[in-house]
Amino acid sequence: MTVGIVGAGQLGRMMALAGYPLGLDFLFLDPSEQPPAAALAPVLRSAFTDADALAALARRCEVVTIDWENVSVAALRSLGRGTRVCPPPAAIAAAQDRVSEKRLFEKLGIATTRWRAVGSRRQLDAAVRDIGLPGILKTRRMGYDGKGQAVLRTAADLEGAWARMGQVPLLFEELVPFDLEVSVIGVRGRRGECQVYPLNHNLHCGGILRLTRAPFGNARLNRLARAHVLALMEHLRYVGVLTVEFFVRGGKLVANEMAPRVHNSGHWTIEGAVTSQFENHLRAILGLPLGETRAKGYSAMINLIGTLPGRSRLLRHPGVHLHDYGKEPRPGRKLGHLTVVEDNASRCDRRARALLAEVAPEIHIP
Numbered sequence: 001m002t003v004g005i006v007g008a009g010q011l012g013r014m015m016a017l018a019g020y021p022l023g024l025d026f027l028f029l030d031p032s033e034q035p036p037a038a039a040l041a042p043v044l045r046s047a048f049t050d051a052d053a054l055a056a057l058a059r060r061c062e063v064v065t066i067d068w069e070n071v072s073v074a075a076l077r078s079l080g081r082g083t084r085v086c087p088p089p090a091a092i093a094a095a096q097d098r099v100s101e102k103r104l105f106e107k108l109g110i111a112t113t114r115w116r117a118v119g120s121r122r123q124l125d126a127a128v129r130d131i132g133l134p135g136i137l138k139t140r141r142m143g144y145d146g147k148g149q150a151v152l153r154t155a156a157d158l159e160g161a162w163a164r165m166g167q168v169p170l171l172f173e174e175l176v177p178f179d180l181e182v183s184v185i186g187v188r189g190r191r192g193e194c195q196v197y198p199l200n201h202n203l204h205c206g207g208i209l210r211l212t213r214a215p216f217g218n219a220r221l222n223r224l225a226r227a228h229v230l231a232l233m234e235h236l237r238y239v240g241v242l243t244v245e246f247f248v249r250g251g252k253l254v255a256n257e258m259a260p261r262v263h264n265s266g267h268w269t270i271e272g273a274v275t276s277q278f279e280n281h282l283r284a285i286l287g288l289p290l291g292e293t294r295a296k297g298y299s300a301m302i303n304l305i306g307t308l309p310g311r312s313r314l315l316r317h318p319g320v321h322l323h324d325y326g327k328e329p330r331p332g333r334k335l336g337h338l339t340v341v342e343d344n345a346s347r348c349d350r351r352a353r354a355l356l357a358e359v360a361p362e363i364h365i366p
């Protein structure tokens with residue numbers, strides 16, 4: 001049984017690593033020369049928008065899924081009814097555009113930031129008047145890891161941001177003075193059955209995720225987040241893993257964005273949950289029974305960004321799990337991650353602090 005994956009990055013690579021023990025095979029589609037998943041499975045080299053290449057992938061696979069949401073939804077739809085695409089293209093389309101994402105949150109009663117769509121300089125001025133400063137200007141499409149964003153603090157910031165970003169459709173929203181950031185990961189199977197992982201606490205720096213701790217938060221916050229991801233999955237008739245990121249302010253959840261895929265904040269589930277997000281995504285899209293999402297202890301996941309410290313240095317830390325994605329080092333690039341799992345939260349934080357001191361001294365656990 002072959003799973004076709006559009007995008008052969010580290011998420012696809014970890015999906016394949018989770019799928020081989022289940023007896024699955026993989027075929028990827030990706031435009032880059034040596035993507036991370038190429039070490040594990042064959043890659044059809046083509047643009048994500050190439051409908052012929054997608055059709056060739058679909059012909060050779062039981063099901064087609066994605067490891068990167070900025071694929072061409074039109075090309076996925078052109079595959080027709082004979083091809084099973086998971087998650088459904090409508091869900092991918094909703095997550096690709098920040099405006100349709102916000103509207104969906106609002107429709108389902110999920111609190112989100114105050115926002116305005118911005119298509120002209122005049123609309124930017126009006127949006128800033130309505131929402132106020134400070135605010136954040138984001139490209140509606142193709143934003144990830146803090147790319148395509150500008151924080152506007154004073155009226156003097158508008159001109160430069162507009163000159164840099166004004167060529168594409170934008171969204172302006174309030175800058176939330178959040179207490180912390182969390183994410184929730186849910187999975188829905190083909191028959192509508194669902195499982196939800198415990199809440200993740202995420203620390204970002206420069207828009208890039210640096211540290212995740214899970215399970216996190218009290219029962220009330222977990223219940224709220226769970227209800228939101230379940231509502232989204234139900235509404236979208238979703239199949240696969242869905243992630244929703246939130247700001248937490250005064251004990252309330254404010255939805256930031258969603259990702260129609262396995263997510264960086266769920267990497268801890270490889271060692272830290274009964275079933276990893278990668279395995280559960282595969283189980284869901286193949287119509288197999290979903291696995292338990294319970295945490296086996298307390299986990300911390302640290303991203304390795306820009307440079308990869310020596311293996312032997314990292315592995316000296318007791319209990320550490322190293323994931324090296326096999327990517328060329330480049331500033332700001334996610335090259336790998338570390339996970340520790342402990343049976344209590346304070347021991348987990350202690351281990352994480354020792355690792356952070358070595359690989360990311362600028363990141364502090366509150």
Ligand code: AMP
Pocket residue numbers: 113136143144145146147173174175176177178181204207208245256257
């Ligand atoms: P995004 O690509 O929208 O997930 O943004 C990346 C990160 O930038 C978030 O995880 C936050 O740390 C920060 N950020 C984005 N939007 C806002 C906002 N409206 N208010 C405060 N921080 C934000």
